[in-house]
Amino acid sequence: MDVVEIISHHILDHDWGVTLGGFRLPITTHTVTLFAVSLVLLLGLYWISLGRQSRAGRLLTTLTEEYVAFIRDGMVLPNMGEEGRRFLPYFCTLFLFVLCCALVGLIPNMKTATANISVTAALALCSGGLILYCGLKFHGFVGFLKGFVPSGTPGWLVPLLFPLEVLSLIIKVCVLAIRLFANMLSGHMVLICLLLIIFIVGQMHIAAGAGAFLPAMALELFMTCLELLVAFLQAYVFTLLTSIFAGSVIHTH
Amino acid sequence: MALGPFSKQDHLQITTLGLEFAVSEILCVWAGYWMDKKLGSFPWGIIVGAVAGFGLGFYQILRAAKQMARENANLQKAEKKDGRR
Numbered sequence: 001m002d003v004v005e006i007i008s009h010h011i012l013d014h015d016w017g018v019t020l021g022g023f024r025l026p027i028t029t030h031t032v033t034l035f036a037v038s039l040v041l042l043l044g045l046y047w048i049s050l051g052r053q054s055r056a057g058r059l060l061t062t063l064t065e066e067y068v069a070f071i072r073d074g075m076v077l078p079n080m081g082e083e084g085r086r087f088l089p090y091f092c093t094l095f096l097f098v099l100c101c102a103l104v105g106l107i108p109n110m111k112t113a114t115a116n117i118s119v120t121a122a123l124a125l126c127s128g129g130l131i132l133y134c135g136l137k138f139h140g141f142v143g144f145l146k147g148f149v150p151s152g153t154p155g156w157l158v159p160l161l162f163p164l165e166v167l168s169l170i171i172k173v174c175v176l177a178i179r180l181f182a183n184m185l186s187g188h189m190v191l192i193c194l195l196l197i198i199f200i201v202g203q204m205h206i207a208a209g210a211g212a213f214l215p216a217m218a219l220e221l222f223m224t225c226l227e228l229l230v231a232f233l234q235a236y237v238f239t240l241l242t243s244i245f246a247g248s249v250i251h252t253h
Numbered sequence: 254m255a256l257g258p259f260s261k262q263d264h265l266q267i268t269t270l271g272l273e274f275a276v277s278e279i280l281c282v283w284a285g286y287w288m289d290k291k292l293g294s295f296p297w298g299i300i301v302g303a304v305a306g307f308g309l310g311f312y313q314i315l316r317a318a319k320q321m322a323r324e325n326a327n328l329q330k331a332e333k334k335d336g337r338r
Contacts, residue, residue, distance in 0.1 A: 171280065175272045175273050240265060
């Protein structure tokens with residue numbers, strides 16, 4: 001049994017793209033998952049926005065209202081102030097998208113798109129763009145650049161501190177991408193490794209494999225529950241950190 | 254749950270600091286390696302990158318600590334002011 005092959009098959013992206021007129025159209029499991037999640041969310045939220053008076057419609061409308069209030073009162077307003085209200089749709093979208101991508105990965109035969117560094121990098125770039133926009137919108141170009149240097153810094157330290165502060169902001173955005181990617185990837189790796197324990201031990205002796213079945217499955221169940229928690233936690237952390245960084249750019253002092 | 258003198262946001266930023274330190278080190282070493290390959294100055298680029306990455310990571314930790322201390326002092330001042338009223 002090739003353990004490395006099994007783990008990499010479970011973790012890595014698979015490309016079955018087509019070449020049309022010399023132009024490569026990459027269709028991968030992760031892109032399919034991304035589009036599927038986007039489509040389901042778009043259609044689902046559109047259906048909720050119609051405000052159906054059925055029992056399910058009323059329930060979903062109330063849930064969505066509670067969700068928006070949670071993002072607004074728990075993340076956006078405390079960290080960004082009233083200025084953040086106009087960015088509420090972005091944060092609501094971000095949280096729901098990251099959460100759904102992580103939850104979809106727990107369904108058998110589906111992949112977690114956020115376990116791909118390109119996806120998390122794109123999400124972090126969007127957040128970086130928002131942070132940049134906030135800085136330019138509320139302080140102007142010169143004011144935004146001035147905000148990088150802490151107030152009361154001696155003049156001779158400015159050429160040293162300015163690049164450090166700019167690099168710090170870039171690293172913060174990189175960290176957003178790496179944290180989400182690492183958490184999603186490691187969780188799935190642990191799940192497949194726990195499952196493989198049964199087969200690896202079973203190769204030594206069939207009875208040992210049978211004996212390892214129950215503990216491995218118990219651990220698997222525990223880790224799946226943990227993954228469920230991590231899905232919510234990482235969506236929360238990603239959204240909250242974006243709002244904190246954007247808030248720190250808006251309220252520089 | 255008591256969070257001590259730190260807010261929820263502070264706790265989240267503290268957990269981020271370790272990763273920020275690691276990423277600054279990795280990015281600077283990678284930039285040094287890239288410079289070495291371009292200029293053929295091996296191993297000086299990597300050494301300078303490693304030192305710069307360490308400095309940058311340390312600066313981020315110091316700045317975050319200073320900012321949290323300042324916010325905490327402001328909060329205590331505001332609480333004292335409210336208490337007097």
